[in-house]
Amino acid sequence: MSAAAGNAKSSLLVVGSVGLDTVETRAGKRADVLGGAASYFSVAASFLAPVRLTAVVGTDFPAEHTKLLEEHKVDLAGLERVPGRTFRWSGVYAKDFSTRTTLDTQLNVFQDFQPKLPPAWTSSEYVFLANIDPVLQLSVLEQAQQSKFVACDTMNFWIGGKRDALLKLLQRVDMLLLNDEEARELSGEANLPAAARAIRKLGPSAVVIKRGDAGALLFHEGGVFAAPAFPIENVVDPTGAGDSFGGGFMGWLAHEGDTSPATIRTAMIMGSVLASFSVEDFSLDRFKRLDLAQIRERFQAFSDLVHFEKIKL
């Protein structure tokens, strides 16, 4: 465990997908590498706080992936192994990364996933519900009754297909993360500040709108905050950038044990830091050679990226 994670004031629970990805980008192709939102989230967050992972894999899930999670001290007491094949996703990115095409999705053992928290985890204070069926997200909340701060991710598939369950969930979460198109679809508002205002009325006191290489916007009680994306010249694989953002964000809140507006702003930058590393290699490979010194250095680079002097006018 990193020194920072060892010093964390709270622990962090995540539920979501762990899977095997086959990805092709201009930088190359990788088959059956570690993927899934909860994988990216867990390892990104692990640099800042101890992580408890709730997910399901099949009997074909490679030992090396389990080992990677263990090396990052991710607590796997909630990782079920069941007969069958692991969730698989396959996709290809346009040469300029402007679009991605899903070639194949196999739910496999994920199809019948019913998240069950180990008894000791029901008191988790920081909870992240990665992008899965809102019915399952809600079932996790019903088990984690002592949560202090709950954030959830979602996607257009649920916004369109399970809207009622999603709306019920939103009444019980503190923060929703979603991308700009999803924010527009959920709210019916094209303008992002208007969309965020509408979404906050549905329950979450904070809304984070992720915009890829245009950064992320936070709307919350502390006003509006704009986090830039780090300009990366050699993007290798954008898969999991949003989930790594979530990991850095929630990892920082759990590390600080605090959800004040100032801490949430810093968490936005920490999320952006982890996301910026994530895209520099395939799968979770960049995290394998990441350390706290590099995280500190990039956090400072974000400060420099947006720094300007006060004026006299």
Next chain:
Amino acid sequence: MSAAAGNAKSSLLVVGSVGLDTVETRAGKRADVLGGAASYFSVAASFLAPVRLTAVVGTDFPAEHTKLLEEHKVDLAGLERVPGRTFRWSGVYAKDFSTRTTLDTQLNVFQDFQPKLPPAWTSSEYVFLANIDPVLQLSVLEQAQQSKFVACDTMNFWIGGKRDALLKLLQRVDMLLLNDEEARELSGEANLPAAARAIRKLGPSAVVIKRGDAGALLFHEGGVFAAPAFPIENVVDPTGAGDSFGGGFMGWLAHEGDTSPATIRTAMIMGSVLASFSVEDFSLDRFKRLDLAQIRERFQAFSDLVHFEKIKL
């Protein structure tokens, strides 16, 4: 003249279009209102520095528009009035402002425009070449031999159609402003930091990539700087936002009489401030009721928008 413009250390020359726009957005429709890149630029910059405007209009150009420019102390010694009709543009924006469609463009007297600087203006230190034929932009540079800092704007029409003239121009300018698609087209690079690096090799030591509501990126000797766009809920008319950005940017440089990396960063924010006001009403109407106190206040709002604390990790 505003107190700030009166205190400016240098004056600012702009050459570009002045025209009459007919615009329709979700907020309404306006016919034959004041438009053109140089109009937006001049009035935006006028809050910060005295502006010298070089452009051409026809005999039909309404006196009220001339009066607006005069009220902002824009020096019109270089504004030719020639027989014929003024340049006209007409367009309609999608309800969500994601696209705009040009319905009509009439060059009219702009067709034969040959910019001629009044003799006293050839010593102008700060020069902005708004988006016109690069051959004309070059002819202005040949007249302004004592320039200290030259910035130019361009568009895909010239990148594709007058590439040789544009490349010749770029060897002589200090800064190029363009949008993300134009940067990709000019450089052949999809990745924006890579595109900026390629463009800097063509001549300009600084490149500003404008990304609309995703803000603007500056690549220069002082590294990379990311300026956010101000989240505006009630966008009325985005026409001229980029030109207003240019006006605020160059106005600040001329006000300070300085082009250090720190001043250029501040200029990026001042450009963003003026752009954010510009979109709040049709044509240049928002500038009619703008004052320095509001500019100061929004500059501070930009500081708040990106502010986050240092961390211990």
